[in-house]
Amino acid sequence: MADAVTRYARQMILPQIGPSGQDRLSRAHVLIVGAGGLGVPALQYLVGAGVGRITLIDGDVIEETNLHRQPIYPIASIGQPKATAAAQIMTAMNPDVHIDARPEWLDPASTPALVAGADVVLDCADSFAVSLTLSDACLAAHVPLIAGSALATSGYVAGCCGGAPSLRAIFPDLPTGGGTCATNGVMGPVVGMIGALQAQIAMAVLLNLPDSPLGRLISFDAATWRMGGFRFDRAPEPDDPLPFIGRTQITEQDLLIDLRTEAPPFHPAARHVPPEDIGQLSPPDDRRVVLACKTGLRAHHAGQALRDAWAGKIALLALPEA
Template sequence: MSRYARQIAVPEFGSEGQARLRAAHVLVVGAGGLAAPVLQYLGGAGVGRIRLVDRDRIEATNLHRQTLFREADLGRPKAEAAAAAIAALNADCRVERVVAALEPGNAGALCDGVDLVLDCADSFAASYILSDTCQTAGLPLVSASVIGLDGYSGAFCGGAPSLRAVFPDLPQRLGSCAEDGVLGPVVGMVGSIQAQMAVAVLAGIAPSPFGRLVTVDGRSFRVGGFRFDGAPEPAHRARFLAPSEIAESDFVVDLRAEDEAPLVRPTARRLPVTAFGPDGPVPATGQRAVLCCRSGQRSWAAAERLSTVWDGQICLVALGDPTGETR
């Protein structure tokens, strides 16, 4: 145990905390910038098993913030390269790599048998899919996000309110790393907080991070946050659906522009978000509305407008792009 002597010496952690880490099985979704500190700190601390999910390959634009990778890794699957890096760091940590995209159809199976889920995908759709899955299964979820110089990490579900309870409404604008940029050190700061929240949950360190959201402002170097223990779960929520689960009987709308992608189904309608509302189209009685776009953001916005005039079931589909990115 000399390898872990310095962390065992922490009174709040001790040998019992180390034993809990060794017995733990965690799911990490995303092997990019947030996962770099998360995987290194959890692997280094002696977490027994990690299931790592990511379908993307390493690009040169990743290297400034995804510090597990080197130039020699360009073109390799991120999950494969990250798993090899953690194996080299600590042979006690077994990493199961899954080169696949997280989607509603496989989220349940990926979460099966784990003690904690870490959302490092920094994807709008992935975060809500994981929150819905963890809330149903009673699993703890530590989710984080970073854009530009701002980020947050929070501990949801597992008896605490879900991500939907804290963020029930779509923000006026959702950025992305490609559109708004991101600085590597800010990603590292948020990822380190996410890793500490995970260690606290797994080792049983008090006070628990459940129901707490920590924010990071890289401009002013301020770390803030708030508690959300009493946040109510939304009464109605449009859930994400896998593209393969779209039925012939569904009212399917493709919100992407014609020059963006071909229709998701030949029978789908191509409409903008603004088409929905008081004078917009509505499904037939008994039909399910299925709203499709690239990231899920336009689908969410259209669902909010549709729900003001129609009280039937609404599902969202994040189709991604040919490279697998959801933004």
Template sequence: MSRYDRQMRLPEIGPEGQARLARARVLVAGAGGLGAALLPLLAGAGVGRITLYDPDTVDESNLHRQTLYRMSDLGRPKAQVAAETLAALNPECRIVPRCAPLLSDSAAAALAEADLVIDAADRVTATYVLSDLCLTANTPFISAAVTGRAGHVGGFCGGAPSYRAVFPELPPVLTSCDAAGVMGPVVATLGALQAQMALTVLLGLAPSPLGQMLTLDLASWRIGGFRFDTAPEPDTAGPEILAASQLLPSDLVIDLRSCDEAPVPASPRAQRLPEGGLSELQGAPGQRVVFACATGLRAWRAAEKVRAAGRLTAVLAT
């Protein structure tokens, strides 16, 4: 019995499908709760190469849901530990760990070597960056988000509408697992759904999960979903999302965080903007204004207001 015998028995996979998986190159952003569920499934299925980006180290508070890690891994880089664990699971799968965030300055080059991109990170700014790049490159993009006992997962780009077509605006409030809490099983469920969507796309099976959204609410035991194949792309692109390395000398950089919130500003030349100071913002005509904040929400809102006034704007992903 070969390693892949059980899935190769499916007539829609067989030896040809298994060979497709062996040739596949997948880019994954995030080795947290979602990544801990989806990564072993991709490696176990025989995906040939997985490039994994994550800047964090293993913390004890991760272990209730991030099942790739053990107490002996505390303090070690998640990407490196995940690569070692997955290599032990399937030596035929090449894991390339990158102990860094996948930001707009590194994502374009990384995406050029990928057949599919999976967003398992916990920063919504990264989701928009990856979706924008995947839309331009016509690369399939699988993204999920979870908080508490609920979340969603969808297939975007690669011939389907982008993430911005479904979510043109940020939500009124951004929450995180650290702030709002989360249960492990719902994270694992959504991560497994990401893996199933990814394998379906790589195998070219029908119907495609691209253009499909699934919602999961395990607080009320409701599972839903809808197709968004005909969702139009926004008439105008939202704020551009940058990494610090993409700042230009001519940019007007505004850090919306207080000195207490962020003693070190986003850039050495960043200005602090007092509450309600947008109306007094000064700058040269046509100058790009770059806003920074903790989550991207305040920066996005400020950029939208300044853009409405005819200024070039961007959001700095700190």
């Protein structure tokens, strides 16, 4: 106990924390999805602060192009699963924090159970499918979601769910195209700032600090040196949003549509349909249509187009591992 008091002395001296707040942090469980540019700083600060238990999910491996914005990983770790490598490094930094590393992609089928067991969830994956899957699960379970995104020289953090509107309420219309770090580039310190801010907001939620960050979006643009943001406490939830499902949730009755032209069908029963032709489908009314693509963005837009022409059930499937 004496070592713990010494380790956390500089934050425990704060009246907002104190011994009772530190005890609350030590008993908290945080779910972090993504161990990349956003997840690394968030993980570092939450581990450093003494959060008792962290479940870390990431199905990706470390690549050399990651290292400028994910500085905890050494050259020797290239090719290793991010979740496993990050957990090992963080355990060495603070062995009092239990880290459950899961080197796998987030599965919509198991997401509700993961979310239900957490006090707060951090979306550090920068993936449309992951963000909306987590938002849906957190909204249903009334669990706070701290969503972050960064690209090029700007980014944002939003405190969603847990009594505040969901991410879908803030962004009811997704962009037609999704940029990535590979296509648009990214500055490491920008991602680091956003990830660190996610950790700060998570701690504020865990400590139940006044002036709740839930219902607030904070943005930063390094190109113009401006910070901004707004509150979205009264943003309406969209009606009947299209849900993401996992592969294990596919049924024999589903009509499987693969929107990708760059890969073979993801399932023996799936057939290719270009996104621009999706409105020409005429599925039986008693079958669910499952639309699949790599990130979920094409599937989302195709689902919206199909919904305009057909009133049946639609589900979306992201294939990040394909």
